[in-house]
Amino acid sequence: MKIFLNKKTLLLPVYLFNILLINIFNIGPLLADEIIMTRIKGEFPEAMNQLQESVVEQGYRVSRVQRVDVGLTKSGHKTAAYRLVFFGKYKEIKMLTKEFPTLAPYLPLKIVIFAEGDETLLVASNPISLKTAYPQKKLAKYFHNWEKDIREIMDKTYARMLE
């Protein structure tokens, strides 16, 4: 093994080849991935706090929280906690709605949060799925970033609730 570790020149192509193989066998995004979901261990109120903090930590502003459960209850329907968290970045929204006004109905971004017993679910549409409808090159970067951010926001919320 020692011989190999010394010969970086040889290891690099081997390494790259391995990555290639691993990628071939674990191909592509899952169908399931058009919707991004994470189950949070912990009750709704705390999960809600942690979600909002994670959104802010990721560099966004929470523009509004829609209390769907309150509306439902007022209309006489029984429900557990169910809310929508809207968020965005000023510069992004300003530029995008100006250059791509038809994208506006999808902005600001949102994450659905609802209670399920003593756990909490986070659900979001995968922004990548907008790519086929908005194929402009300039937008792809945003869709990818949003996906990454939404996943990170959910992962952070999950991790924070374990602490």
Added chain:
Amino acid sequence: MKKIILLLTILLYPVMALPGSGSVDEGKEVFRKYCAACHGSNGAGGVGVPLSLPSFIDHVDDAYLIKTIRHGRPGRVMPAFKSLSKSQVQSLLKFLRTWTGNAGMSFSAKPIKGNRAKGKNLFKQKCAACHGEVGQGGKGTGVTFSRPRGLPILPSALNNQGFLASATDELIKQTIVNGREKTPMPSAMKLGLQNQDINDLVSYVRSWQRKKIPAIKTAASDSPIIIRESPYDLATTLKNVKQAVIGANLILIRVQELDKGIAEKGKENKKQIIVYSCGFSFLYEALKIDPRVGLFLPCRITIIEDKGKVKLMTINPKRLSAHFNNSELDKLCEEMYEKYTDILDEATI
């Protein structure tokens, strides 16, 4: 020589590792990432049915689980996980088996002979109340924690091609014989069914199978938005939209700039307005069918003045519905599409 062997080992490592036996730890992580959101952290159920009950997991074989994971249940929420590697699936199985520590049953693939017509009659009498007239399953998804409904666990769709392609006759028979303890699914004894009755039922359920498993729909070809140009100025259009929303029996929740809360206070763009509204009874029905429908919500109508022209837009619910793999939602999305279109038309007349 040594070098070559080493080189080969390294080169082939990922290939050798692939069909390998997998590990519980990897399985646990795969479950957390791909399954727990629906089936619960401990498999107790949620958007998906429970998986960890001994009456389920100990009474199915590995082949059934693997096929279910690969085929999914087209139109019934459960996705098809085609791109998990073999080793990931093996790991997943190992992890699922840790819930009870038992190995599960094994079944032969031998078809069971029965009288289909008699099975049909029996199904009407004994099963249809829960599983639906033609085995289409209960309305909704999985286990209910937060939304009241008739049964705590949803009766599965038995006419689902993903289910039929995964379950052998023997597995179906065993399920009918034992029922599923701790779920509403009763045992044959409770239903007063004899061995021949059960065979007839299996044969009837099997008759729903088709040659092909329909593909789970992905991103639809529908346009992503519904859009209208308004002949009026922004203020008039906004007034019209509010009226149209109320006229459509929705509750007007609020009107605010698109960038409100994101822009500095006072710097909001007054030419981009969102009208938030909701039909709570409609929403309530939709949530019973799929708790994830919040993704459509609330009914947001975006009004933008762009280069002197006022445009009204909403997302197109028909396009979103394709992401859910839930055929019951398709009808609701159609209704929502009509409603949005009506409102936009009404406001721009």
